Amino acid sequence: EVQLAESGGGLVQPGGSLRLSCVVSGFTFSDYWMxxxxxxxGKGLEWVANIKQDGSESNYVDSVKGRFIISRDNVKNSLxxxxxxxxxxxxxxxxxxxxxxxxxxxxxxxxxxxxx
Amino acid sequence: DIVMTQSPDSLAVSLGxxxxxxxxxxxxxxxxxxxxxxxxxxxxxxxQPPKLLIYWASTRASGVPDRFxxxxxxxxxxxxxxxxxxxxxAVYYCQEYFSTPLxxxxxxxxxxxx
Numbered sequence: 001e002v003q004l005a006e007s008g009g010g011l012v013q014p015g016g017s018l019r020l021s022c023v024v025s026g027f028t029f030s031d032y033w034m035x036x037x038x039x040x041x042g043k044g045l046e047w048v049a050n051i052k053q054d055g056s057e058s059n060y061v062d063s064v065k066g067r068f069i070i071s072r073d074n075v076k077n078s079l080x081x082x083x084x085x086x087x088x089x090x091x092x093x094x095x096x097x098x099x100x101x102x103x104x105x106x107x108x109x110x111x112x113x114x115x116x
Numbered sequence: 117d118i119v120m121t122q123s124p125d126s127l128a129v130s131l132g133x134x135x136x137x138x139x140x141x142x143x144x145x146x147x148x149x150x151x152x153x154x155x156x157x158x159x160x161x162x163x164q165p166p167k168l169l170i171y172w173a174s175t176r177a178s179g180v181p182d183r184f185x186x187x188x189x190x191x192x193x194x195x196x197x198x199x200x201x202x203x204x205x206a207v208y209y210c211q212e213y214f215s216t217p218l219x220x221x222x223x224x225x226x227x228x229x230x
Contacts, residue, residue, distance in 0.1 A: 033217070037166075044224040045158070045166060045209050050217055059217045095165050101213035102156035104177065106165035 002026035002105045004096050009110030016086050016114070022079040022096030022107055030054075030074040033099035036081050038092035039109070046092075049081065050099050064090075086114045118142055118212050122222035128230040135197040137225045139188075139210035146190045147214065154214035157186055157195045160224075161206045169208075170195065197227075205229060 008020040020036070035050040049070040051058045058070045069082040079096050091114045097103035119142040129135040145154045153173035158166040168177045170186035173193055183198045197204055210222040 035219075039160075044207075045160070045211075045221040047211075047219040047221065050219075052217075057217070061218075100171075101154070101216050101219075102168055102171040102211070103158075103166070104168045104171075106167075108165055 002098070004098070004105060004107035006094065006096055006107045006110040009094065009112045011113045011115065012086055013116050014086060014088055014114055017082070017084045018086065018112060020081040020083065020094055020096075020110055020112070022081075024077050024079070024096075024098075027098070027105075029072075029077040034072060034079045035097045035099040035103060036070060036079075037095045037097055037103065037106075038090075039095070040089070040092040043092075048094070051079070083112070086112075088114050090114050118145065118215055118220050120210055120212055120220050120222040122208075122210060122225045124225060125223070126226040126228065128228045129197075129200045130230045131202060132199050133230075135200050135204070135227055137195045137208050137227070139193045139195070139222050141191045141193075141212055141214075144190050145212045145214035153189050153193070154212055154216070155186075155188075155193050156211045156213065157184075158209045158211065159204075159206045160209065166209065200227075200229070202229065 003025045006022045036048040049060045051070045067085045071080045093109040095109045096107045098105040123138045155173040157170040160166040174186040207224045
């Protein structure tokens with residue numbers, strides 16, 4: 001059974017940092033691109049970032065470029081999102097997902113709240 | 117950048133009736149070399165992660181009931197639920213992956229029971 005489990009969310013002040021993790025099981029993690037997608041309160045889904053199988057390529061939505069860093073550890077079957085210089089508008093549930101261009105498996109999400 | 121626009125923003129349909137959700141892309145998402153439309157549809161129920169319904173504009177994902185169907189090409193796409201069930205109440209999103217490895221979602225359509 002495919003499972004993805006995010007962790008690391010919480011309350012952080014504007015300008016602060018947070019590192020999200022996503023542990024996966026049930027498939028060969030190193031064979032797939034992986035993505036982060038977020039759902040802000042009252043808004044729709046927004047694709048945030050993705051990373052190639054070997055970590056050699058990563059891509060970001062413009063609103064997080066230079067602030068967020070996606071990475072992965074294929075030994076630990078884990079995906080990460082380092083979020084720096086956080087803004088109020090980054091408040092959202094963050095989901096990790098397996099990326100086939102369409103996103104076929106998703107975690108339950110972890111809530112990030114940016115507030116003073 | 118490709119912009120995905122869904123219509124309507126919300127929709128109320130009676131149980132057993134047909135529900136139709138539209139998605140329009142700001143430019144063609146039909147890749148001529150393989151004649152495939154780079155579009156997916158998702159369902160998101162409250163408190164749950166999104167669930168993949170359709171990819172390549174019309175291919176149902178594994179386990180998705182056949183009352184869900186996708187159609188359209190180039191810039192205009194439709195998700196149809198042929199006979200609405202109570203468990204279909206959700207927000208539905210389209211997503212283009214023509215810009216791969218960058219992606220864009222539509223703003224979402226909220227589907228309710230009339």
